[in-house]
Amino acid sequence: MKNSLKAFFGKYSFQRQLGFAVALGIIFLALSSSIAGSWQVNERVRHNLIEQGQRITENLARQSALALVYSSADNAAEAVRATMAFPGVIGVEIRHTNGHVLLAQGDIDSSRMVAQSDQTDGLQAAAMLDAESSKAWHFAAPVYSQPAAESPFDEPAVPELLGKVSVVMSKAALARTTSDIFLTNLATSVSFALVFLLLIRYLTRSMARPLNQLSASMERAQLGESQVRAEPGGPKDIAEMAHAFNDMMVVQEEREAALRVAAIAFETEEGMMVTDENSVIIRVNHAFTRITGYSVEDALGSKPSMLSSDRQDHEFYERMWERLRKNNSWQGEIWNRRKNGEVYPEWLTITAVIGKDGDVTNYVGTFVDFTERKKAENEIHLLAYYDPLSQLPNRRMLLDRLRQAVSTSVRNHTGGALLFIDLDNFKTLNDTKGHGIGDLLLIEVSKRLQGCVRDGDTLARFGGDEFVLLLEGLSADRAHAAVQARAVGEKVLEALSQPYQLDGNEFHSSSSMGITLFIDYKEKLDELLKQADTAMYEAKKSGRNTLRFFDPVMQEELEARAQLEVGLREALRKQEFRLYYQMQVNNAGCILGAEVLLRWIHPERGLIPPMQFIPLAEETGLILPIGTWVLESACQQLKQWESQAHTCELQLSVNVSGRQFRQADFVEQVSEIITRTAIDPLRLKLELTESIVLEDVADTIAKMQALRQIGVTFSMDDFGTGYSSLSYLTQLPLNQLKIDQSFVHHIGTKASDSTIIQTIIGMANNLGMEVIAEGVETQEQCDFLEANGCVLYQGYLFGKPVPLDEFSALLCAE
Numbered sequence: 001m002k003n004s005l006k007a008f009f010g011k012y013s014f015q016r017q018l019g020f021a022v023a024l025g026i027i028f029l030a031l032s033s034s035i036a037g038s039w040q041v042n043e044r045v046r047h048n049l050i051e052q053g054q055r056i057t058e059n060l061a062r063q064s065a066l067a068l069v070y071s072s073a074d075n076a077a078e079a080v081r082a083t084m085a086f087p088g089v090i091g092v093e094i095r096h097t098n099g100h101v102l103l104a105q106g107d108i109d110s111s112r113m114v115a116q117s118d119q120t121d122g123l124q125a126a127a128m129l130d131a132e133s134s135k136a137w138h139f140a141a142p143v144y145s146q147p148a149a150e151s152p153f154d155e156p157a158v159p160e161l162l163g164k165v166s167v168v169m170s171k172a173a174l175a176r177t178t179s180d181i182f183l184t185n186l187a188t189s190v191s192f193a194l195v196f197l198l199l200i201r202y203l204t205r206s207m208a209r210p211l212n213q214l215s216a217s218m219e220r221a222q223l224g225e226s227q228v229r230a231e232p233g234g235p236k237d238i239a240e241m242a243h244a245f246n247d248m249m250v251v252q253e254e255r256e257a258a259l260r261v262a263a264i265a266f267e268t269e270e271g272m273m274v275t276d277e278n279s280v281i282i283r284v285n286h287a288f289t290r291i292t293g294y295s296v297e298d299a300l301g302s303k304p305s306m307l308s309s310d311r312q313d314h315e316f317y318e319r320m321w322e323r324l325r326k327n328n329s330w331q332g333e334i335w336n337r338r339k340n341g342e343v344y345p346e347w348l349t350i351t352a353v354i355g356k357d358g359d360v361t362n363y364v365g366t367f368v369d370f371t372e373r374k375k376a377e378n379e380i381h382l383l384a385y386y387d388p389l390s391q392l393p394n395r396r397m398l399l400d401r402l403r404q405a406v407s408t409s410v411r412n413h414t415g416g417a418l419l420f421i422d423l424d425n426f427k428t429l430n431d432t433k434g435h436g437i438g439d440l441l442l443i444e445v446s447k448r449l450q451g452c453v454r455d456g457d458t459l460a461r462f463g464g465d466e467f468v469l470l471l472e473g474l475s476a477d478r479a480h481a482a483v484q485a486r487a488v489g490e491k492v493l494e495a496l497s498q499p500y501q502l503d504g505n506e507f508h509s510s511s512s513m514g515i516t517l518f519i520d521y522k523e524k525l526d527e528l529l530k531q532a533d534t535a536m537y538e539a540k541k542s543g544r545n546t547l548r549f550f551d552p553v554m555q556e557e558l559e560a561r562a563q564l565e566v567g568l569r570e571a572l573r574k575q576e577f578r579l580y581y582q583m584q585v586n587n588a589g590c591i592l593g594a595e596v597l598l599r600w601i602h603p604e605r606g607l608i609p610p611m612q613f614i615p616l617a618e619e620t621g622l623i624l625p626i627g628t629w630v631l632e633s634a635c636q637q638l639k640q641w642e643s644q645a646h647t648c649e650l651q652l653s654v655n656v657s658g659r660q661f662r663q664a665d666f667v668e669q670v671s672e673i674i675t676r677t678a679i680d681p682l683r684l685k686l687e688l689t690e691s692i693v694l695e696d697v698a699d700t701i702a703k704m705q706a707l708r709q710i711g712v713t714f715s716m717d718d719f720g721t722g723y724s725s726l727s728y729l730t731q732l733p734l735n736q737l738k739i740d741q742s743f744v745h746h747i748g749t750k751a752s753d754s755t756i757i758q759t760i761i762g763m764a765n766n767l768g769m770e771v772i773a774e775g776v777e778t779q780e781q782c783d784f785l786e787a788n789g790c791v792l793y794q795g796y797l798f799g800k801p802v803p804l805d806e807f808s809a810l811l812c813a814e
Helices: 002-010 014-063 065-069 073-084 172-222 236-266 286-292 314-327 371-385 395-412 426-433 435-450 478-496 525-541 552-573 610-620 623-641 666-677 690-695 697-709 741-745 751-766 779-787 804-813
Strands: 089-096 101-106 128-132 136-144 161-170 271-276 281-284 329-337 343-354 360-369 415-423 458-463 466-474 500-502 505-507 511-519 547-549 577-586 591-602 606-608 651-655 684-689 713-719 736-739 770-774 792-794
Touching: 014 065, 014 073, 014 089, 014 128, 014 136, 014 161, 014 172, 065 073, 065 089, 065 101, 065 136, 065 161, 073 089, 073 101, 172 236, 271 286, 314 329, 314 343, 343 371, 371 395, 395 415, 395 458, 395 466, 395 511, 395 525, 415 435, 415 478, 415 525, 426 435, 435 458, 435 466, 435 478, 435 500, 466 478, 478 511, 478 547, 478 610, 511 525, 525 547, 552 591, 552 610, 552 623, 577 623, 577 651, 577 804, 591 610, 591 623, 591 804, 606 610, 610 623, 623 651, 623 666, 623 684, 651 713, 666 697, 684 690, 690 697, 690 713, 697 713, 736 741, 736 751, 741 751, 741 770, 751 770, 751 779
Parallel strands: 511 547, 591 651, 651 684, 684 713, 713 736, 736 770, 770 792
Antiparallel strands: 089 101, 089 161, 128 136, 136 161, 271 281, 271 360, 329 343, 343 360, 415 466, 415 511, 458 466, 500 505, 577 591, 577 792, 591 606
16 A cells, blocks of 8 residues: 555656645545534534423423313314424324323324433423434423312322323434535535635645756756756745755865866876775775786775785884874885785875764875885995995995994993904905905905904995904993903904915915994094004004004003903812901801802912902803802801801801802702702801892892792892882892991991981881991991991901901801
8 A cells, every 4th residue: 555655646746746635635624624513513403402392392291281181182182283383393192191192193103213211210300302213303291280289287299190292303404404504514614625725736836846946956967967056946945955955066066076186196106095994995096006016806805914025013013003093194115015026115105084073984095116216226325335345334334333333332331342454465465366366355354254243233344455343332341341342353363364265276364453442432533443543553563463452551451351361260170269258246246157258369469359350250151160169168168167066056148149140040059059068058148239139120039039948048238339129129038238338438427328327227127137237347337337226247347358267266266
């Protein structure tokens, strides 16, 4: 049904559809109002006619009383004739109580009528509608005797029922009246409907005309006609629709013009691709397919990552997307891969397209393949900054790198070195064997030098047979930096002194090297090159195939250091090391233990101070076997003391170096020594500096906890000289803090150091740790420490570090 109506109305225009709808509505309204009005009038007329019939019947009942008393039809004849004279009365009957009809006239048959329900209780006093059919009403009323005179005894007289009268009234009058009223109402409604239809027709025509014009304009626009406009007219809302259509057409024409421009721009020599908000490619141009080798079908539905060459890491793309999200654009150089696998450079620009809601709707990428330009730039760069024969950086690049290295050295407080290398007797080879052999030698030398340099260093061909090696990231300590530079220099000299195979023949060559250091250097760069060159000529004067430092004093120090290193390697094997013991006492002067200190008794130089050989042992790695020897010797001494009553309670403190502590199996080494020597672990105390602890806090805590579980105790040496250990102090399983002697030395002279000591003591007490002061030399210092809660001391006031036999004598004397 619904589809049929759609099909029916679809055949007609809006104007006719509106006319049909309005006409049907008005007809339905007219019929409804006529029927409703007729029904209301019918009810009112019916009610009036029933009331009239009741009154007629009651009047006949009063006039029929005497006729029933005397059973005289003549007495009732006049009343019957008068009743029959009323309009609509078609029958009358007077009947005795015994059912005998006294008088009847007209149609009085009530058998075809529907009896009405009894509406009275007791005696019936008035006429009532007794029965009804579709054509008539049957009214009935009782006839009573007249009431007698009042009784002398004041009792009311009871009327006597004599019979009843019946009146039949026709409904023809009701039907005529109803029909007349319905026709009148219908005529009136139709008249109004016609007037209204005419008005609606006028209105629909006035509305349909501008709508038809608007519809025609839309149809023309749909067919592709440009510059289409609708004529505003008609009611206000329709006129507004026409204006809206015209505005829409203006916008559409502007968009079409922009699209035409964009389409022309899209097909440029630059590769272009458009993606959706999820970076899925939805359009590419011909330049894209030409540059990448991917067809349109290959690209659509894929992501730009299909072009990835893996030259850029994940962090590169993270930064790119972060910039794109922040600025809605990004541009830069990127390496992509063509379909055939070739990697090429391109300059890529990505722009985000933002919708009205502020969200990204598309990304537009444009790129240019600049492989040829890149090649040209590289060639220019090579010619400008590289030596064409050796492919090493040239003098120009070296100066640029040197400038950067000096700045980095000043900024990061590190050292650097410049190694100037000159081939010995190169001119003779060149003159006797020709420049071809000379060039082959230079190329081979370049290769060997490249095998000697570290990542981050710069190797350059300075000119002719001269090469320069720039070292960065060396120690800020000049002596240490010199050692590092010398190690590299000796490696280079060794590599260059090996035989060369040139054009099927073996050649021998050596080189001379000059070295200069720069630490916090602020002079001219040329001066550094002059210094290195000067040192190189000093090396040639010294017999060639050697190296020299620009500073003669530094050269002497390096030679002494080299001799010391040789001696240090022999010291363990020759048992030249000794342990010295410096007592640790309480405030009562009782010796509680000692700190073991390493001494080197050189057979020629005598006692060598620890500050001369301990740093060297750290650098060379010899500190590891030395540290193991110290720890094992201390444990053996503790074992010897266990058998004597006056020494069995003594505790020894052993210093542990950073390199030694950072060994992965340090805990196992200590445990093995304790087990092998069978000592009480509580008698062994390991001293760690703040720098060791803070190098790797998690590893430090794990190792300390493991050793604490077997009974080893810990003391933090030189406490207070660091800068961040306080934040980790509560996490470290320490037993003791040792106040550094630099603070103790200034007691009484420097208030700030005294305050630091008081703070350290208070902190140790709050954390449940012992506190011991080292470097106590005067009674004034001892008194101050005791007054502030420090009761453990170590220093010259109580005893210097002494060999074992002297320390044993002190123990016996106590």
